[in-house]
Amino acid sequence: MNFVFRRDELLVEEVSSVLPDAALCERIGVRAEILQPIWVLPDSPHRTVHVEPGVDAPQGYVFRKLRSLFGVLDDERMALAGRAYQISEWARTHRFCGVCGTPAERLPTEFCLRCPSCGFSAYPRISPAMMVLIRKGDSILLARHTTTATARYTALAGFVEPGESIEQTIHREVYEEVGLKVGNLQYFGSQSWPFPHSLMVAFTADYVSGDIRVQEDEIADARWFGPGDPMPDIAARISIAGSLIRANLPMGWSAP
Numbered sequence: 382m383n384f385v386f387r388r389d390e391l392l393v394e395e396v397s398s399v400l401p402d403a404a405l406c407e408r409i410g411v412r413a414e415i416l417q418p419i420w421v422l423p424d425s426p427h428r429t430v431h432v433e434p435g436v437d438a439p440q441g442y443v444f445r446k447l448r449s450l451f452g453v454l455d456d457e458r459m460a461l462a463g464r465a466y467q468i469s470e471w472a473r474t475h476r477f478c479g480v481c482g483t484p485a486e487r488l489p490t491e492f493c494l495r496c497p498s499c500g501f502s503a504y505p506r507i508s509p510a511m512m513v514l515i516r517k518g519d520s521i522l523l524a525r526h527t528t529t530a531t532a533r534y535t536a537l538a539g540f541v542e543p544g545e546s547i548e549q550t551i552h553r554e555v556y557e558e559v560g561l562k563v564g565n566l567q568y569f570g571s572q573s574w575p576f577p578h579s580l581m582v583a584f585t586a587d588y589v590s591g592d593i594r595v596q597e598d599e600i601a602d603a604r605w606f607g608p609g610d611p612m613p614d615i616a617a618r619i620s621i622a623g624s625l626i627r628a629n630l631p632m633g634w635s636a637p
Contacts, residue, residue: 382458384419384429384465386410387436389577390444391462398453406430408439417472419465421491429465431473448576451619463575468492470577471505479503506578511550512538514625515563517588520607521629524559524616527601527621534606535616536625538581548580555586560594561604562586569628572621583625609630 384502385392392401403413403542409432416428435568438444447466478485478496485494485503494503514536523534539554541547555563563570563586571582591619595603606613608631615636616622627636 382461383411383416383426384462384469386429386431386447386466386469387444388431388434388446389466391447391450391466392438392442392444393450395441395443398445398450400458405439405442406618415489417468419461419468421489427461427465429469431469435578449514453619457483459553460573463573467505467507467539467578471503474502494551507576507580509541509547509580509582510538511541511547511554512536512556512581512583512622512625513551513563513566514569514584514629515555515561515586515588516561516609516629517605518614519631520605521626521631522559522561522588522593522603523606523613524595524603527597527599532614533616534602534613534623536583537603538622539579547584551584551586556591558596558600559591561591562589564589569625570621574620581621583621585629606631608634612636 383403383406385401387404393399411430411432415429417425418425444488447462450462475485475494475634476500477483478501479543480501481496481499483496483498486497487494492505505595510567524537525534537558539550541550551566552563555561565587569583569585571580574581593603612634615626618624618627630636
């Protein structure tokens with residue numbers, strides 16, 4: 382499979398969402414030697430590349446937002462596309478050494494771009510982020526973020542800062558975003574989230590103290606939802622946020 386990205390868009394056949402073959406890649410100037418393998422194994426059939434923003438899709442094909450392809454591509458191809466996006470983005474942004482500016486060279490045995498001049502090594506970036514669903518009796522806390530295009534409610538989330546554990550991040554982010562203190566943190570699961578290079582690590586937590594006070598530049602609304610409350614539009618099942626919420630729905634709620 383060839384994964385051709387233009388920014389955060391993937392090139393697919395307009396009707397069937399089939400990925401381009403080698404001949405089509407050549408037509409838009411993507412030569413075989415610039416395609417990056419997405420596995421270290423030398424015989425891996427999967428390749429990826431970023432093209433310039435001005436490149437147009439050939440007839441019958443279209444560049445589609447990677448996020449919009451959830452539910453269009455099957456789970457296996459979507460997982461491969463997420464991996465391919467992160468590999469191609471790493472290759473695009475580390476062509477030159479960040480220390481001395483020398484063109485970097487890809488090592489054949491690992492995902493590493495190394496400077497032949499000073500020896501600096503650059504690996505694909507992975508940014509860990511916590512997600513937490515807070516429970517208070519029969520209710521759960523859901524929030525709507527200011528930076529999202531949809532009106533969906535979801536669990537709180539935030540990136541790990543230097544020197545923090547995941548648990549410390551949860552306590553800091555919860556207090557910053559909604560002014561609450563929590564305890565009894567329980568691991569739920571994790572998910573690679575290639576927008577652009579996150580690893581989401583999800584937990585549940587119990588409310589301890591505080592009144593909701595939203596961080597206005599981050600949170601548009603946050604409230605407790607429990608039995609008898611109307612169910613808001615929540616995160617899609619394909620995301621770990623959707624799975625986390627559905628595993629802890631208040632009594633009487635059901636979600637597709």
